[in-house]
Amino acid sequence: EEWSERGAAVSAKQEVDASGHTQTRLMKKGVKDFNFGRTLGEGSYSTVLAATDRQTLKEYAIKVLDKRHIIKEKKVKYVNIERDTLNRLTEHPGIVRLYYTFQDERSLYFVLDLASGGELLGVLKKMGSFDVECTRFYGAEILDSVAYLHSRGIIHRDLKPENVLLDRDMHVKITDFGTAKILADPQRSGSGNHGAAGDPIDGAETDRAMSFVGTAEYVSPELLRDKNACKASDLWAFGCIIYQLLAGRPPFKAANEYLTFQKILALEYTFPDGFPEVARDLVERLLVLEPANRLPIEHIRNHRFFEGVQWGKGLWRQKAPRLK
Ligand SMILES: Nc1ncnc2c1ncn2[C@@H]1O[C@H](COP(=O)(O)OP(=O)(O)OP(=O)(O)O)[C@@H](O)[C@H]1O
């Protein structure tokens, strides 16, 4: 029979030996259990391939990392953070699920949910911008997923439309957890800053937090100011995403990263003509310099912008709105 513990997936094979005793052999999945298909994309340290499990014919995305490259680029910590984080995130439809990890002499392998709809960024670029109905649907699924991350003591720290993938039914699958922060105490640090002095999960986490900054356009002011991220940092990024879906561009974008950072710290952004009022009110309550003053998730769910959204399972069962 097949059972898989999180992360180290093992399958047990019952066999009767010569003396009639039942023996159980444990086998970890490996490269030979899969037929590899087309390349889905490339990262700085990774290649993602479509693959099919030869026994179950189930389709996956397998992220392959070259060991030498990982070691040379000092990314071992990130890879193990990604694995440990994904292993804690097992039960939410909006998070890319990790089924197995394994390695061979040359590479490391993450066996993940296949998100065949591509990146939300790609769809947004094709559309130019989303209408309120589509923004409401994708905003709600992203928010529901972030609420789950936070409940599991995880801060994503690099939320952006590139990291919001879409499955074959055009539902959200959030990915890219190599730069996430695992909180030692999941209940704390809603908006309280922590990092060096806070409750890092380990020493490595502190120096990593000190070195890690997300993607310029979505970086929160607290991360720029005191190099500390908190759960509210993900809500800043969420505000940027809602703005971008409706406006077709992020709120803070300048000729280079330094100028973008200046705009963020000065809260220098404007709404384009025609930006929907109800969405403007929500964005203004999220793009707030002080993390503690940002709208908390429960209040975002009840905001007029999300009026009519069925939160919980219903959200994930309904058909995704046709992108028009
Ligand atoms: N589960 C998945 N299903 C389908 N496509 C995926 C999946 N995960 C990643 N991809 C695609 O593969 C590409 C590489 O993803 P990967 O996470 O390896 O690197 P990245 O995070 O995009 O790049 P970097 O490491 O530079 O940040 C991305 O463009 C992404 O769209």
Ligand SMILES: O=C(O)C[C@H](Cc1nc2cc(Cl)cc(Cl)c2[nH]1)c1ccc(Cl)cc1
């Ligand atoms: O089998 C497991 O789950 C644990 C290993 C731990 C691990 N072994 C490694 C070897 C190298 Cl060379 C680099 C990294 Cl980051 C390594 N991480 C592992 C294997 C694959 C992946 Cl994707 C992550 C971690």
